Amino acid sequence: MPRKISESTVGRLSLYLRFLEEFERRGVTTVSSQALAVRGGTTAAQVRKDLSLFGSFGKRGLGYSVPELTAAVRKILGLGRQWRVALVGAGRIGSALFEYGDFRQRGFRIVCVFDSDPEKVGRAWGDVKIEDSAGLTEKLGREQVDIAILAVPVDVVQEVSDRVVEAGVGAILNFAPTQLHVPPSVAVQHVNMSVELEALSFALSRVEGAA
Amino acid sequence: MPRKISESTVGRLSLYLRFLEEFERRGVTTVSSQALAVRGGTTAAQVRKDLSLFGSFGKRGLGYSVPELTAAVRKILGLGRQWRVALVGAGRIGSALFEYGDFRQRGFRIVCVFDSDPEKVGRAWGDVKIEDSAGLTEKLGREQVDIAILAVPVDVVQEVSDRVVEAGVGAILNFAPTQLHVPPSVAVQHVNMSVELEALSFALSRVEGAA
DNA sequence: ACATGTGAACTGCTTCACAGCG
DNA sequence: CGCTGTGAAGCAGTTCACATGT
Numbered sequence: 026m027p028r029k030i031s032e033s034t035v036g037r038l039s040l041y042l043r044f045l046e047e048f049e050r051r052g053v054t055t056v057s058s059q060a061l062a063v064r065g066g067t068t069a070a071q072v073r074k075d076l077s078l079f080g081s082f083g084k085r086g087l088g089y090s091v092p093e094l095t096a097a098v099r100k101i102l103g104l105g106r107q108w109r110v111a112l113v114g115a116g117r118i119g120s121a122l123f124e125y126g127d128f129r130q131r132g133f134r135i136v137c138v139f140d141s142d143p144e145k146v147g148r149a150w151g152d153v154k155i156e157d158s159a160g161l162t163e164k165l166g167r168e169q170v171d172i173a174i175l176a177v178p179v180d181v182v183q184e185v186s187d188r189v190v191e192a193g194v195g196a197i198l199n200f201a202p203t204q205l206h207v208p209p210s211v212a213v214q215h216v217n218m219s220v221e222l223e224a225l226s227f228a229l230s231r232v233e234g235a236a
Numbered sequence: 237m238p239r240k241i242s243e244s245t246v247g248r249l250s251l252y253l254r255f256l257e258e259f260e261r262r263g264v265t266t267v268s269s270q271a272l273a274v275r276g277g278t279t280a281a282q283v284r285k286d287l288s289l290f291g292s293f294g295k296r297g298l299g300y301s302v303p304e305l306t307a308a309v310r311k312i313l314g315l316g317r318q319w320r321v322a323l324v325g326a327g328r329i330g331s332a333l334f335e336y337g338d339f340r341q342r343g344f345r346i347v348c349v350f351d352s353d354p355e356k357v358g359r360a361w362g363d364v365k366i367e368d369s370a371g372l373t374e375k376l377g378r379e380q381v382d383i384a385i386l387a388v389p390v391d392v393v394q395e396v397s398d399r400v401v402e403a404g405v406g407a408i409l410n411f412a413p414t415q416l417h418v419p420p421s422v423a424v425q426h427v428n429m430s431v432e433l434e435a436l437s438f439a440l441s442r443v444e445g446a447a
Numbered sequence: 448a449c450a451t452g453t454g455a456a457c458t459g460c461t462t463c464a465c466a467g468c469g
Numbered sequence: 470c471g472c473t474g475t476g477a478a479g480c481a482g483t484t485c486a487c488a489t490g491t
Contacts, residue, residue: 031482035438039431043413057450066415069450070484077452085451085490102434103441121332127413127430133437172436195443196436198429202254202338204277212439214432218409219338220250221425223313225383225407226343227246228423230314232406242460268472280472281462288474296468296473 034075038098040065041072045095057088107132109169111194113185114176115140115155118200122174123150136168158185165192172196179203245286249309251276252283256306268299319344320380322405324396325387326351326366329411333385334361347379369396376403383407390414 044064048056058072065072076082076089082097083089099105110133112119122128123135138150141158148155156164165173173189175182175197182201189197196212199205202220205213255275259267269283276283287293287300293308294300310316321344323330333339334346349361352369359366367375376384384400386393386408393412400408407423410416413431416424 029481030438032435033482035435036431038438039428039434040413040415042434059450064415066417068484070486071482073450073452074483081452083451086449087491088450101438103437104434108433108437108440117332117335121328122429124328125429128433131430131434133433171440172433196440198432198436202251204251204275206277210443212436214435216427216429216432217250218333218336218427219342220247221409221427222339222344222383223250223253223315223342224243224246224425225409225423226314226319227241227249227312229319229382229407232421240459244460270472279462281464282460284472284474285461292474294473297471298469299472 030078034078035102037065037067037071037075038102041075042095042098042102042104045091045098048091049095054091055088056091056094058083060088104132107134108171110135110172110174111165111168111170111189112138112174112176113140113158113161113189114200115142115145115150116176119174119176120150122176123153133172135174136170137164139164161185162188162192165189165194170194172198174198174200176200241289245289246313248276248278248282248286249313252286253306253309253313253315256302256309259302260306265302266299267302267305269294271299315343317343319382321346321383321385322376322379322381322400323349323385323387324351324369324372324400325389325411326353326356326361327387330385330387331361333387334364344383346385347381348375350375372396373399373403376400376405381405383409385409385411387411 041061044061045056058069061072062069079101080097082094110128112123112135115138119138123138128135135153138153138155139158139161140146140155145155146157171194173194175185175189177185179201182199182203183205186197186199186205186207190207190211195210197205197207199213199215202217207213252272255272256267269280272283273280290312291308293305321339323334323346326349330349334349339346346364349364349366350369350372351357351366356366357368382405384405386396386400388396390412393410393414394416397408397410397416397418401418401422406421408416408418410424410426413428418424
């Protein structure tokens with residue numbers, strides 16, 4: 026196993042996995058790097074390089090066995106187990122995420138939900154009761170949470186993040202539009218929809234300006 | 237203006253803008269590249285390089301004027317106008333996006349919403365009526381939509397994308413976990429929450445494995 | 448013959464270090 | 470003196486091209 030794998034490689038592996046699962050459902054038994062590349066919007070060489078960082082999964086002259094490669098990529102991504110996830114923030118975004126079936130299906134189980142609004146605390150979402158954020162640090166440790174999803178307002182997210190880290194959680198998915206400061210041992214990913222929209226705004230104004 | 241600007245630069249500019257707006261609210265009049273770097277999780281040199289791609293906005297020995305730089309970055313990102321946005325898919329994610337105040341505040345106005353579920357068609361969200369996806373292509377052209385947000389299931393998203401492109405929309409924000417195939421003149425951004433979670437899964441299993 | 452796996456070349460982003468200017 | 474603006478150096482990710490194996 027190599028020391029350092031780039032973000033981009035990991036992201037592409039996730040995409041390949043989806044295509045592989047689709048091929049599997051359709052009963053396809055073999056794929057070439059070329060086929061994966063077309064679906065993923067990249068090149069065959071890139072696919073082979075990504076995979077070669079973790080081993081040799083293909084057969085020369087033939088391609089990759091779909092079931093074998095699927096299993097291999099799942100394992101690489103650490104999807105062989107259930108991950109215990111906490112959702113902090115039971116607003117609009119939190120609610121959409123809770124209902125998002127894809128997560129559960131991929132082994133991410135939301136085991137607790139927090140909110141600071143007394144109106145919401147005590148309500149049940151499915152079989153999970155919304156708890157008061159006050160007890161967050163303690164509960165996260167007790168529940169052995171692996172990943173925390175932060176869907177809280179930007180002005181409190183750093184404080185929430187600090188408490189999550191204190192509880193020993195090693196990974197954070199942040200929906201607030203700011204950079205979190207965490208120890209290097211904690212993995213952080215961002216989802217920032219406004220930033221994506223602004224990238225589109227930028228692209229659009231460029232082509233207009235060029236006309 | 238330079239020919240090619242990287243995705244990463246544009247993303248960072250969006251972040252800088254948020255910090256600048258925050259400084260502005262707090263009445264700070266001047267920032268250094270260093271101050272922006274700390275907030276954005278990058279380096280002072282990177283900030284200066286990003287900005288220098290578009291011009292000289294600072295004063296040597298002093299830093300940047302907050303109001304001036306804010307205005308400059310807004311202009312660079314094309315945020316000086318209202319963008320007309322269509323939301324396709326009125327499910328959980330669509331609903332969360334519709335309510336997401338940040339968009340409107342930054343000049344992205346959702347002017348129409350589509351869904352293919354007859355149950356939903358005809359209902360009103362605020363002052364926008366949900367329309368049948370059947371009339372999508374025609375309506376998008378009539379409404380002069382700039383950007384389409386696709387929050388539809390993965391198995392129909394390519395078809396929806398084709399119709400959106402046909403209507404002449406130049407920018408797409410895609411929430412479905414697949415690569416869209418569009419002409420090079422159309423700008424596409426992705427938001428893929430499962431991919432982000434899988435990156436965390438990958439990171440977590442690495443540190444465990446290393447122990 | 449065909450498709451993988453991979454060193455080598457290349458491209459482009461990031462970091463460095465310092466000249467330039469307030 | 471302090472901080473910006475920027476060529477040059479360094480580094481990382483991508484693409485190329487071919488040896489390797491079926």
